[in-house]
Amino acid sequence: MKIAITGSIATDHLMTFRGRFAESLVVEQLDKISLSFLAEDLEIRRGGVAANISFGMANLGLRPVLVGAVGEDFADYRSWLERHGVDCESIHVSETKHTARFVCTNDDDQAQIATFYAGAMGEAREIELAPIATRVGGLDHVLIGANDPEAMRRHTAECRSRKIPFIADPSQQLAFANGAFIRDLIEGADWLFTNEYEAHLTEQKTGWSGEEILQKVGTRVVTKGKDGAVLLRQGQDPIEVPALTVTAVEATGVGDAFRAGFLSGLAWGLEPQLCAEVGSTLAAYVIETVGPQEYHFTADHFLTRLEDTYGAVAATAVRPFLIPS
Template sequence: MSFVITGSVAYDYLMFYPGRYREHILPDQLDKISLSFLAESMRKERGGVAANIAYTMKLFGADPVIFATVGQDFGDYRRWMEENGLRTDHIVEIPNEFTASFFVGSDQDHNQIAIFYTGAMARAREFSLASRGLHNAQTVVISPNDPGAMLRYAQECRQLGIPYAYDPSQQIARLSGEELVESIPGATYLLCNEYELAMILNKTGWTLDELRTKVKALVTTLGKEGSRIYVESDEVRVPAARLEQPVDPTGAGDAYRGGLFAALLAGLSWEVAGRVAALCGAYALEHRGTTAHRFTPEEFIRRYAENFGPEPTLDRLFANRREAVGAFQATDAP
């Protein structure tokens, strides 16, 4: 059975402003805000939440299915994905549309201001898991996507009895309280950051304890404070991994999710999976772009030990990758 990731596949336009946004925001003028920041650098990267999560999972040897809609300009992105071993067989290309695009500026405190152009992603609601032959998936990740598609996939997973991870993230602003009340209960996992958690509670009217009863596991990232995982009646506190040199926060949350799911698929405990996720987030923070980080099994295990102590079960995390490399070397041998 396949591990399916639904969500955005997009081009990211990453800009850096060498100042602080907060120094230019007037609290008493928010009803007529008009700001322009001069960026000193810009890069165009391949991104999108679904692709970012899949990329980090692939670094561990996992083989997730990306289920997404893209536009007529996807050709170079498809070639890059295939060169990096990412599956594209369930990425649907929409004629006469452009691939979704994310425009974001980060300041020197790693605060961000962003605009997301939906493009071909708006057509995702026209496709179902069943129509793509994914009705028997092992798990489905519902990450930020067209809001209608996200609601459809949550309903479809419940109908088909497929465990799903609900990651509304950036789309919480677009989803109403009623829609969150409809789509969260029954999820195996709910993922959000601290601010998004507050928004969910505000929109639904639930308390934290009530929210915890709606899902099996609630995963909340806390930035520099690490993350917190509520699993049924337990609470797992995960420290942040030390950074060598922070560069760009874009995609760190996606890398965290990729590491978390890869570790859970390998059968690791929640404590270890959370720390694997934290270290993946640190790797992403140290690179500009959402899919620029890389590591060997030896590098990752060494750095994990430096941050959290030795962990013998990490060998299971890289088992598929080592098998794939071994098979490639055997096939490539003269």
């Protein structure tokens, strides 16, 4: 099964200020604010929802097609993804803008001052899916993740017109989108991914009830953090999938890893519940690691964790698809 992953590709520049931003703010002078903070450390992490999902799928032995827009500064990041098995041939490279970048400083209170530079991501709207499908011999699914809004709209419309099954994963863009835009993104999707908060936000902004959304999409997959995930399908009982027991370190990219595992299971032809169990297992590695693409595992270790939580039947079903250690 060939799956294209569309969405953001970015780098995160994370700094730490040993102090409190609040101590440098003068309420009466906020209209003239001019501040500089001495950061004690800097971490540069590879990120972006589409890149994170593609990285996870590649680590499970698949070769996802990554679709997004980057700048000419993407060379090292591209090399990293390709070494891990991601197909990067359909990435658009801007001639004028840098790869999207998130620059954030945290203080000792975990307050943040951050800026997101969209940069080349704005050119993702220029990407057409048809040539990509031709290059790889057809697409079985397209995941439409958080991205330039017009790119999300275009990819969704093209999937509908070309009858390519699509997976709606609007995530961060839900906060900024209006109801009409969200309705346009999700109607007709085979799968709709959100977290618990985003699920409520989707209903609020679209004006559709949970049951009405199930009439518009095939399956809703709602992640609930430490409480696992639930699969919702019209006329069927919810399927609850518990999360693994973990020692949480940092949560960035955990939802992307869940999607990567779920889509890998889908590509292997597994039942939805088992897809979610694979997704939860992969997500455990991310939350135990600093950075969304810094984890690693062996097939044996992955299968052991899967079996410990979900049983021998789950591990037996997944074992044939994992690259031996």
